[in-house]
Amino acid sequence: MSGPVRVSVSESGLDAAAAAAAKALSAGGLVVIPTDTVYGLAASLQHRQAIRAIFHAKNRPPDTPIPVLVASIAEAEGLVPGELEAHEALLRRFWPGALTVIVGSSPVIPNEVTAGRGTVGLRQPDSPVAVAILRAAGGALAVTSVNLSGDPPACEAAQLPDALLRYVALVIDAGHCPGRAASTVLDLSVAPPRVLREGPIAREELRELLPNLT
Numbered sequence: 001m002s003g004p005v006r007v008s009v010s011e012s013g014l015d016a017a018a019a020a021a022a023k024a025l026s027a028g029g030l031v032v033i034p035t036d037t038v039y040g041l042a043a044s045l046q047h048r049q050a051i052r053a054i055f056h057a058k059n060r061p062p063d064t065p066i067p068v069l070v071a072s073i074a075e076a077e078g079l080v081p082g083e084l085e086a087h088e089a090l091l092r093r094f095w096p097g098a099l100t101v102i103v104g105s106s107p108v109i110p111n112e113v114t115a116g117r118g119t120v121g122l123r124q125p126d127s128p129v130a131v132a133i134l135r136a137a138g139g140a141l142a143v144t145s146v147n148l149s150g151d152p153p154a155c156e157a158a159q160l161p162d163a164l165l166r167y168v169a170l171v172i173d174a175g176h177c178p179g180r181a182a183s184t185v186l187d188l189s190v191a192p193p194r195v196l197r198e199g200p201i202a203r204e205e206l207r208e209l210l211p212n213l214t
Helices: 014-028 048-058 073-079 085-094 128-136 203-207
Strands: 005-006 031-035 040-043 068-070 100-102 119-123 139-145 170-173 184-187 195-196
Touching: 005 014, 014 031, 014 040, 014 068, 014 128, 031 128, 031 203, 048 139, 068 073, 068 128, 068 170, 073 085, 073 139, 085 100, 128 139
Parallel strands: 005 170, 031 170, 068 119, 100 184
Antiparallel strands: 031 040, 040 139, 068 139, 100 119, 184 195
């Protein structure tokens, strides 16, 4: 069985690589994309079967939500109308970057992404390649790390596991990903807001804009 098509950003150019990713995603395929942390496994929000394929490919528990990466604050606001209006200053300070915010979901977010929880995690990655792909693909994608559940994520295209690649249509190879720590996760769906996971952005930084943070 042949493996996925591979497109090198350095050889093809950013625009061509982003267009290739968007085409594969719009056809319902899974695409490996580089991010500002590790390589991610991406699916279109318009293709529920592709999102379900992420769980199958990774052996991921079905009750584990998948984050949504967005190309901009405006794209995030369009996905969850009204949920981010009070937090624009926070997003402008920390996006693009290592902050995932959890807010109330909306009908445009598939239940497969939220695992039926009614909330969704959103982040704008600090990666020109990832943002170019997101823009070409409509502004938002379901994205999680490319690894079998419980295994380390991949920072190089050569580290992608063969057992997972058999489900992938396309790999966008942009060389080494920084491999930074997982993003800070901030739950804005509760009052007061809570830090669920502290990563590169510390609680004290967030508290400057959210004095009631717990």
